[in-house]
Amino acid sequence: MDIQPLRPLRGGPASALPSPPDAAAEVARLARGRGALLDVDEAFPEAELIALAETGLLRAPLPLALGGADLGRGGEGAAALAEVLTRIGAGSLPLGRLYEGHVNALGLILAYGNPAQQARAAEDTRAGRLFGVWNTDDRADPLRIEEGTEGPVLRGRKVLASGAGWVERPLVTTATPEGPQMLVPALARGERADLSGWRAQGMRASATGAVALDGLPAGPAERIGAPGDYHREPLFSGGAWRFLAVQTGGAAELFDLLCRHLRELGRDGDPHQRARVGEAAVALETARLWVGQAARRLADGEMEPEATVAYVNLARRAVEQAALDILALAQRSVGLAAFIRPHPLERVARDLATYLRQPAPDRALDLAAAHLLGREGWPW
Numbered sequence: 178m179d180i181q182p183l184r185p186l187r188g189g190p191a192s193a194l195p196s197p198p199d200a201a202a203e204v205a206r207l208a209r210g211r212g213a214l215l216d217v218d219e220a221f222p223e224a225e226l227i228a229l230a231e232t233g234l235l236r237a238p239l240p241l242a243l244g245g246a247d248l249g250r251g252g253e254g255a256a257a258l259a260e261v262l263t264r265i266g267a268g269s270l271p272l273g274r275l276y277e278g279h280v281n282a283l284g285l286i287l288a289y290g291n292p293a294q295q296a297r298a299a300e301d302t303r304a305g306r307l308f309g310v311w312n313t314d315d316r317a318d319p320l321r322i323e324e325g326t327e328g329p330v331l332r333g334r335k336v337l338a339s340g341a342g343w344v345e346r347p348l349v350t351t352a353t354p355e356g357p358q359m360l361v362p363a364l365a366r367g368e369r370a371d372l373s374g375w376r377a378q379g380m381r382a383s384a385t386g387a388v389a390l391d392g393l394p395a396g397p398a399e400r401i402g403a404p405g406d407y408h409r410e411p412l413f414s415g416g417a418w419r420f421l422a423v424q425t426g427g428a429a430e431l432f433d434l435l436c437r438h439l440r441e442l443g444r445d446g447d448p449h450q451r452a453r454v455g456e457a458a459v460a461l462e463t464a465r466l467w468v469g470q471a472a473r474r475l476a477d478g479e480m481e482p483e484a485t486v487a488y489v490n491l492a493r494r495a496v497e498q499a500a501l502d503i504l505a506l507a508q509r510s511v512g513l514a515a516f517i518r519p520h521p522l523e524r525v526a527r528d529l530a531t532y533l534r535q536p537a538p539d540r541a542l543d544l545a546a547a548h549l550l551g552r553e554g555w556p557w
Contacts, residue, residue, distance in 0.1 A: 194233035194246050197237045197258075197260075197261045198260045198261055198264060200233060200237075200261075201234065201260070201262075201264035201265050202264050204225060204229055204265060204268065205264050207224065207268070208222060208268035208269035209269065209430075211224065211225070211269075212268075212269055212521065212525075215271070215381070217381060218375070218376060218381055219373075219384065220381055220382040221340070221382060221383075222272045223343075225269065225272050226307060226343070227305075229276060230305040233246065234248075234276070235279065235305065235307070236299070238258070238279075238283045238284065238287075239283065239287075239299050240287070243295065244299055244303055245299070245302075249280060249284065250476075252476050255472040256472060256473065258472065259422045259469055262280075262419055262422035262423050263423070263425050263468070266422065266427050267429050267433075268426075268430075270379075270380060270423065270424075270427045270525070270532050271381070271383040271528065272382070273423035274339055274380065274383050275340050275383060275384075276423075277419045277420050278308070278339055278344075279308045279309060281310045281419065282309055282346070282361075283302065283308055284412070285310070285402075285407070285412075286298045286308075286401055288412060289359065289402030289406045290401045290402065293398075294398070298361070301345070306345040306346050307340060307344045307346070308344065308345075308346045308361075309344035309347050309348070310347070311344075311347045311348070311350075311388065312350050312357075312407075313335060313338070314335060315333065315334035315336045318333045318334045319334075320333035320335055320349060321333050321352070325392070328396050329394070329396050330391075330392050330394060331349075331351070331362060331390040331392070331393045331394075332390075333390060333391070334388060334389045335349055335388050336387045337385060338370075338387065339383045339384065340383070340385075341370035341371070341372060341386035342369075342370030342384060342388075343384055345366060346361055346364070347361070347388070348360070348361050349361075349390065351395075353404040355403075356406075356408055358400060358403075358407075359400065359401040359402055359407050360401060361401055364388075369389050370384075370386050370387070370388050371388075373386070374386060374387060377531050378530070378531060379527035379530060410482045411475060411482040411485040412475075414489060414490065414541075415475040415485050415486055415489045416475070416489075417493055417541075418468055418471035419472075420532075421467070421468050421493060421496040424497075424500055424529065424533060425461070425468050425496060425499075425500070427500070427525060427529040427532065428460070428499065428500040428503045428529065429461055429465075431503050431504060431526065431529065432457050432461050434507070435453075435454065435510055435522070438510075438511050438522065439454070450510055453506045453509065453510045454506075456502065457502070457506045460499040460500075460502040460503050461503060463499050464496045464499035467495040467496055468492065468496065470488070470492070471492040474557075475489065484556055487544065487545040487548035487549065487556075490541040490544055490545035493535070493538060494538065494542050494545075497533055500529060504529060504530065507522060
């Protein structure tokens with residue numbers, strides 16, 4: 178793939194950072210206006226990445242001492258991050274997916290990396306480099322660590338890697354007997370990525386593909402934490418609330434598009450349409466409340482890890498059902514136009530339906546129910 182290098186990204190001191198929710202609204206406006214343009218295979222939101230850097234959102238998840246804004250840290254930071262992810266998701270679900278991966282990777286480095294690794298991540302982020310988390314292996318060529326002539330190196334490929342060719346600092350995992358080992362190799366834009374296998378109906382602008390990592394250093398400087406830290410709870414499962422926030426943003430955009438469509442066509446007085454709008458509003462607020470509570474409970478750390486994970490797993494089901502309800506209600510209200518390009522609802526619906534397909538939803542609900550059945554009464 179041929180990717181031109183981006184122009185240098187500006188980055189001021191932490192005191193110059195705008196309010197992250199305000200910055201997210203600004204980026205969302207840009208992304209919303211470019212959504213149809215990027216609804217093509219192998220697209221990537223390049224201008225939006227620049228906007229994330231220049232508004233300070235790329236480095237906002239860092240602590241203040243490293244030039245960030247403490248976004249996502251503590252109760253207030255978690256609430257702000259939920260709002261940021263929801264607003265970006267409303268503007269563009271592919272962009273929201275990419276930004277959530279960036280936040281996730283930085284959070285893992287801050288949780289398990291050593292001070293030198295954290296400082297290096299902060300420097301890379303201030304330089305405008307995008308981070309991400311790539312966990313899925315190519316079954317025929319799984320990622321592994323082998324001994325090279327000058328030390329340990331990586332061999333193998335990651336697949337379903339969002340931001341392939343654009344993420345310069347992916348957090349990847351390799352299997353070990355003690356559990357997954359996290360590493361952050363250094364990549365250059367436009368190299369090693371193959372997007373030809375991603376022909377999904379939605380999320381086309383997420384630049385999802387396969388990345389070959391053969392020969393990249395895999396020594397102590399690249400290894401984050403100890404084997405097994407990646408699966409450590411409650412961060413592993415509990416962090417799912419972040420992609421729920423992005424999905425809720427997509428559902429909110431569908432709701433707004435539905436209401437705008439009815440007003441513009443003068444059908445906002447129809448009692449059947451009003452009933453569907455009311456049902457959609459209930460579903461949307463349900464999703465928002467679950468996301469907000471899940472974010473707060475993980476950030477506060479007041480519950481035992483098992484209870485936190487169970488709560489977030491319930492939130493997964495609640496948000497999925499709410500989004501599916503809004504999707505069905507919006508398409509029924511708008512009718513055939515909701516399935517015909519270039520109606521914006523058609524594209525957002527495809528992106529949301531695709532992004533909702535997160536791994537192991539049945540297992541998440543089963544584990545949450547098992548936790549509830551293993552104790553007396555309502556635990557929250």
